[in-house]
Amino acid sequence: MDNFLISIGCFLVFVLVCKSLLFLYQVLRTRKQQKALLKADMPYIDKMDGRQFEMYLQILFRQLGYHPEVTKQSGDFGADLVIEKDEKIVIQAKRYGYKNRVSLSAVQEVYGAKAYYRANQAWVVTNSYFTKQAKELAAACDVKLVDREDLQELIRAINPTFEAKEIYENITPEARKCPTCGKQLVVRQGKGGRFFGCSSFPSCRHTEQISKQ
Numbered sequence: 001m002d003n004f005l006i007s008i009g010c011f012l013v014f015v016l017v018c019k020s021l022l023f024l025y026q027v028l029r030t031r032k033q034q035k036a037l038l039k040a041d042m043p044y045i046d047k048m049d050g051r052q053f054e055m056y057l058q059i060l061f062r063q064l065g066y067h068p069e070v071t072k073q074s075g076d077f078g079a080d081l082v083i084e085k086d087e088k089i090v091i092q093a094k095r096y097g098y099k100n101r102v103s104l105s106a107v108q109e110v111y112g113a114k115a116y117y118r119a120n121q122a123w124v125v126t127n128s129y130f131t132k133q134a135k136e137l138a139a140a141c142d143v144k145l146v147d148r149e150d151l152q153e154l155i156r157a158i159n160p161t162f163e164a165k166e167i168y169e170n171i172t173p174e175a176r177k178c179p180t181c182g183k184q185l186v187v188r189q190g191k192g193g194r195f196f197g198c199s200s201f202p203s204c205r206h207t208e209q210i211s212k213q
Contacts, residue, residue, distance in 0.1 A: 041164030042152060045095070045127045048164070049173040053095035054080050056167045057125060063158055077116040078109030087120035096128035104134040111141045127151060180206040 048056065054070050058081060061068040066083040079090035092110040094102045106124045114122035124130075124138070125146040138145050146154070176185050178198040185196040185208065198204040 041155065042127065042148070044164035044168045045151075046097070048095050048168050050080075050093065050095050051173060052167055052171045053127070054093045055171050056164060057081055057091065057093055059167070060155065060158075076113075078111075078113035079117060079119075082117055082119070088117065089121040089123055090114050090117050090119040091123045091125055094124060094126040094128065096126060099128070101129050101131045102126050102134055103131050104137045107134050107137045107141060107143050107145075111143055114143075125151060176208075178204060178206050180204055 045053065045056065058068045058070050061081070061083045066085045066089075068081055068083040070081055071077075071079050078092060080093040081091040083089045083091060090110060090113045092106050092113070094106055096102060102124065106126075110122045110124055113119070121144060122141075123144040123146060124134075127148050129147045130138070130145050135145065137143075173187060173196070176196065177183065178185050178200070181198060181200055181204040183198055183200040183204065185206075186199045188195055188197040188207075196208040198206045
């Protein structure tokens with residue numbers, strides 16, 4: 001009987017130790033992921049607008065040995081960047097709120113850009129994720145999808161000498177007009193960071209987040 005009770009006690013201790021180790025593993029894993037996220041500059045990438053994200057990718061791919069070129073803001077035929085090394089690659093850059101998924105229209109557009117620019121490959125790069133339909137179409141059209149985790153791994157792998165914070169703070173966001181009065185929106189600094197404010201303030205008080213898509 002004593003041996004039986006000792007065995008039960010040992011088993012319960014074993015279970016508790018296993019659960020404690022599992023909990024510790026989960027905590028350490030979460031911390032590791034958070035550190036990796038910060039190292040990859042993702043918080044600042046999430047704050048960028050589309051133009052800043054394109055400039056960031058241009059510098060990133062240059063450090064990877066490519067010759068990158070950002071296309072003109074209008075009439076780009078579905079490509080935001082064209083990069084070349086051994087092959088020509090067209091890229092559509094999608095800076096989204098990471099909870100918003102990139103749809104199949106991005107795949108359609110970059111697939112058309114591949115033909116227009118006579119490129120060998122077509123990629124869609126985002127700080128977010130892709131819808132199921134986008135993944136299915138990309139697989140059928142041979143379009144490469146680079147999502148948030150892929151981008152994070154890419155940044156960490158090359159350990160770039162620049163930081164996303166530099167791009168976010170020093171590259172002027174893409175110009176846009178106030179939807180309320182039609183005047184130009186300008187970048188302003190507030191307690192919560194930078195934002196777009198109407199140039200006709202105070203007669204017009206319209207504001208927007210810089211990262212608004």
